[in-house]
Amino acid sequence: AQSVTQLDSHVSVSEGTPVLLRCNYSSSYSPSLFWYVQHPNKGLQLLLKYTSAATLVKGINGFEAEFKKSETSFHLTKPSAHMSDAAEYFCVVSGLSGNTPLVFGKGTRLSVIA
């Protein structure tokens, strides 16, 4: 079955320092992978997606993620955190077959300290 594990439920960084949000996935085939961001009391917004093209994927707001098949990982990074990056981040993997929904991780809450 498809699954994702977000390794940290909460990450705290200082403004201007790098961000690393970790995600491991389990899939019976080469999956599509996504990162979404959710600000408080809002819907989710797509940050970036990997669909078997380049392994390094660039997204919005300076975020990027690297697909590493050997490590079954899809970690999200940003060189320098901004206060506006404080939010909940979800790692997502495609479903088991072509007609099943995406599978969401439990989320990582990012706090940015001034």
Add this chain to the structure above:
Amino acid sequence: DGGITQSPKYLFRKEGQNVTLSCEQNLNHDAMYWYRQDPGQGLRLIYYSQIVNDFQKGDIAEGYSVSREKKESFPLTVTSAQKNPTAFYLCASSLGVGEGYGYTFGSGTRLTVV
């Protein structure tokens, strides 16, 4: 602008009452989804629909019902059988169900049982 509209933003319900949450999209997407979000549990799939007049149960369908009479609309009814309905509910849509299709989310409805 194309998007998904959820209404109302906040909803209060007395125990024992049914309540319907609205979700409308003008993106011409075939697939629509309902998720429930509770703190620390990520997103859990309630129901999804791949096409008009068709829908499938997700992981936590008990106590909920849906209809898909129009492509644009996918209302969710929270029935009195749902034991713990207080939560944040998110509607989403996509071109299709399956890998590679990212979702567009609405802004959510916060339901509180009083």
